[in-house]
Amino acid sequence: MSKTTLIDTTGRDDLSIDASAVNSKEARALYKKRAQIHPKLAHGTFRNLKWAAMAVLLAIYYITPWLRWDRGDGRPDQAVLIDFEGRRFYFFFIELWPQEVYFFAGLLILAAFGIFLSSALFGRVWCGYACPQTVWTDLYIHVERWIEGDRNERMRLEKAPMSASKVGKKLAKHTLWLLIAAATGGAWVFYFGDAPTLFHDIFSGQASTPAYLFIGLLTFTTYILAGSMREQVCTYMCPWPRIQAAMIDKDALSVTYRPDRGEPRGPHKKGESWEGRGDCIDCRQCVAVCPQGIDIRDGDQLECINCALCVDACDEVMRKVGRPTGLIAYDSYANLERRKQGRGTSYRLLRPRTILYGTLMTAIAALLAYGLATRSDFELNVIRDRSPPYVRLADGSVRNDYVFKVINMSALERRVSIEVSGLQGARLHATGITGGGPVVIGARADGVTTLRLHVTVPPGIEAGTHALRFTARDLSRGDETGSASAFLAGANP
């Protein structure tokens, strides 16, 4: 709880603000009511980076469902579409079937290693720039700032008695927040249906109940999480701050206050000597801009999302007072130690850990790409009937029954010939057909054609399990696929 006189960085006369680290572990007593954080607007490299990240990520989220991709007649032309009813996932030129979810598993593993790697290199850059919680909270704070003013005005408004102007501002803010929240929920459902159709249906009241439910749910969560929960999501709800401690090491970069340069800290008047004191003038600008409500000078802490806004704030002050920038900067534990021993700063991005993460990511990505490039759009699945395990026929021959699933993932119907091989005398045929030979069927486009066929083997087959193979060949395109199966014959009665 320190009230400090600040140097003038805003050009306004109100230089006294109560910047305390309300969300630091010490300030957050268990039964204490949460104190509202009013982050001040920062200016600088990292703020610009955050603006850019926000713009790009929001653009990706809102625009993606509207991108079109021509797939031919009767098929969805939405570039990215999760079609639950049709059980397909469309992503530009890729079309995945439910049995191919391992691609998603691979992507998730890739994403996990990505976040490990980024943590090992630059600390919590995901938290600070790319996490939806950060992006939307940042957007909400920006709206808040636009309507109610920056930190000082917002704090004054908070304390001010209820008035028409206060109610008006609050109302405007919450309305805008709700609109953003609704747009967020609205954009979400566009990923699960044709966006233009759904857009029309939503506003004409014709969309499905689940669509409205999901819009409602995401509107609610966006409004609550970005509007009122904010830093509490990171502090209490998110598992990542707990996990990330294992992902960083002494060489990982994270937003760090350099106590070796800053201490002993204390207010500094213009013209005073810098001899025998640190560069930190205790202006608490780093605390004022912090959206997480902490004091970075307390060291690395769970609540810090590494957004580096304090770096911008501090650099601005350092320039004002004529000291070098970088009192707060992306730095590592190793460097803190090195400087203590009088050695210089050095960055080690290439370490066994980062090399391992990088190698694993490359391997997984290569594996996924290979799988995607070589995946076949034509498959034959054979399921042997097991009840009864085999059927003995009047003439002493033995029959096994099989269900064939001809999977045709291409956009054109195929004429497919199915043959059996690998078992002497085996004859593939439909019910009631006495002849043998290949069975020719039409396999419908973008679907699974199911049929049940029989294999009959002449009398005298040995009791036991015999291997056999089914081959499906596309008669016009010539490509073929197959499936191994078994033929079972029993002992005599």
Place this chain on the structure above:
Amino acid sequence: MANSERDEATGMQTTGHEWDGLRELDTPLPRWWLIVFYASIVAAVIYWVLMPAWPLGNGYTRGVLNWSDRRNVAAEVQALQSARAPMFARLADASAAGIAADPELQQFAIAAGQSAFGDNCATCHGAGGGGAPGFPVLADNVWIWGGTLADIEQTIRVGIRSSHPDARLSQMPAFGRDGLLSPRQIGDATEYVISISMARARLTPDMAAAARGAAVYQEQCASCHGVEGAGDRRIGAPSLKDDLWLYGGSRAEIRRQIEQGRGGVMPSWEARFDAGTLRSLAYYVHEMGGGEPDATPTPPTPPQ
């Protein structure tokens, strides 16, 4: 009441309870927990009003929404049945060839037939029609009463030795039990039956006994099973030429069948199923693998 006091270390009130020198801090419940707790109570009260909730002596409170799971299920079943009705109606008029020519109808017939078979027939005939001693295998191509779609459907409709007036009836005499043949004659007949069937390869009949048995066979058995043992589907007499035996294919089991003349009962299903379901059931059994083409095949529809 016990004395509440202030705890030195934390500055909090204690509850005033003391156990062997241990005192408990009067720690307040977290606010979020309290909110959820009270919200749950409010939700419960709202639920009591809206939904069936409280048991009364001879019933229960219905709730203002008048919700009933039983009624909802009944309505869903009703909706499902009316949705399926047109397909069943089409099925009732379709021939085996007609069903096979219409993939949609065929898929429906097999799905409906499989479901009905599993609920009603599989207990005796086995899942997939694998059969059991005394209960014919339905998946093979041996049919006692005929294997066309119409034959199968008729069997399902009227049953075998059932109480249906048109039931399929056949009765093999119990030659041994009723003393129609001597044990020696039965032994001879057994050897003869083995000798004319495909079981001769594995059971090696006594040819002398079989020669004596031939006379017994022609006198007693040929009227139904045929001079050559080919059987007669019109009267439900099984063929004796193959190596598939309803009551078992060992020498002792074949002999026991001549002695006892066993014949099982299959109930009539006419009262239980509508025409569409009967047809789907017959089609499912037909398509297990041994179904035979219609006696008078429908001419194939010329293209266009």
